[in-house]
Amino acid sequence: MKARVTVMLKDGVLDPQGEAVRHALGALGFGGVEGVRQGKLIELDLAEGTTEDEVRAMCDQLLANTVIESYRIEM
């Protein structure tokens, strides 16, 4: 089975990587880009029977820094 975890910086946390992408897009001539946020997408290939609670534990312990990042799990 597959699980897909998306990890994004929380609102209000500065995202210098996204800001660099926004600036670079402007420099390439893409005018209409008002903001960019960059996050991580982690695709997990899991043994059958793995629960969402286990995936949540993985996020809390390793995949996300919950002080500054939020995550969403799709299974």
Next chain:
Amino acid sequence: MKARVTVMLKDGVLDPQGEAVRHALGALGFGGVEGVRQGKLIELDLAEGTTEDEVRAMCDQLLANTVIESYRIEM
């Protein structure tokens, strides 16, 4: 308007970052993790009227390295 771009390494391209995550999850006691692939998620805040073709051009020129990465656009 918002667009969401996911960029993943193509199948067959080694993903050492994902492999490191898989290994670390195993070391933390999460046994059922058979594979991990890590990619990027880019959320774009765009001016109204930006077309999917423009977002595709952003991906081809900057957001993805299309030699080794594939991307998907959701608008």
